[in-house]
Amino acid sequence: MKDPIGFLRRQQEADTGDAAERWQRMETFYNRRLWHQLTVELLEFTLIPCFPSGDNLLQLYENFISDFEHRINPLSLVEIILRVVRQMNDAQMALSLLEKTWEKVNRERQVGSQQQRAFTLGLAALLGDGIYNFGELLMHPILESLRNTENQWLIDTLYAFNSGNVETFFSLKTNWGSQSDLANNEQRLKEKLQLLCLMEMVFTRPANHRQMTFQEISHQAKVPVDEVEMLVMKALSAGLVKGSIDEVDHKVHMTWVQPRVMDLQQVSFMKQRLEAWCADVKNISILVEDHAHEVLG
Structure with missing residues (x-):
């Protein structure tokens, strides 16, 4: 059983200063059923530095926001949920949450379209921190509503991420660059795409020929040679690949790559x-x- 007040008070005890005061204000708004004020507080609070890392936003949603999300303004709810899914490692769970939110918004506002829904799902997948399985989304029938429309570029971008194609992604910049969420996170998207590029390089090589030089990875992923080792270390720590790094000969040997929907x-x-x-x-x-x-x- 959910205990929103208990969750808020535990956060108050764990934090100090401005964060503790914000938790206290949210408890007051929640108890007094001041939903508008609570929503405004949440929109501001979920942007402060302590939330983009770890699973803080996800914990906030599961233990608090989900208890009264039906009281939140639909557009504000979508904005908050988009921030939440970026911390979800399971692509299917992220899509399910977005679909549930979209259905709720449509019921309350009686507006929306398949294209808007597909567009929201696509953006969330690109920005989601733990989402690397784009094949699963590309198989989703809802994306068909974007084909041969002005938003076809989003499908092309998702395919570029799925195959780790850095060049294609930047060739589409005139399109995704006009979307503030994507444009403001260009560096983050590039780093994610470079990890996917490394995964694709491992996937496309025979199991007995997965030794790659730093130079090869640098050329394919469009990353400076002196940053290749850090890229590989990130992929290893995220569990996307398994292998070892030869710092002397500037080579990596991969033994496994995370399974994906192709x-x-x-x-x-x-x-x-x-x-x-x-x-x-x-x-x-x-x-x-x-x-x-x-x-x-």
Whole structure:
């Protein structure tokens, strides 16, 4: 059972100064059912420096906001939820929360469209801190509403992220650069895309040939050579890949990459890999048969 007041008081005890005062104000607004004042406080509070990291926003939503979200102005609720999903590591959970919020907003306002809903989902996926599985979203039928429209660029951008294509992303800057949420987070998006690029480089290589030089990664991910090691370390710490770094020879050896839902192009590539593997197995089988008599004597 939720205990909003208990949650607020625990936060008051843990924080000091302005943060503690804000928690106290929110408790007062909540007890007096001053929903507008509480919403304004939340919109300001969720932007202060302590919230962008960790799962602070997610904890705030689950333990407090979800108790009275039906009282929040629909547009303000969407704005808050977009901030929350950026801290969700599970793409499916993030999409479910966005869909639930969108349905609530539509019920209350009786407005909206499939395109608006798809656009919101796409932006949230790009900005979500723990969302790296774009293939799952690209398979969602709701995105079809954006095809062949003025917002087609968003689908193209999602595909660029899914394949870790840095060049394509920046070729679309005239489109996404006009969206304040994306433009204001350009560096953050670039860093996320570079991680996805590294994942794609590992994915597209055979399991027995996953050694890459710093120079190769630098060229593909569009990152300076002296920053490659940090990029790889971020990917390792986030659990996106597994492997080791050879600082002396400036190489990395990858042994695993986080599974993802593949788009059609990636499936086609995997098919080619399997066909090549089958051909190798057949050749080895023939070789063994041809030389079996030498082994058996």
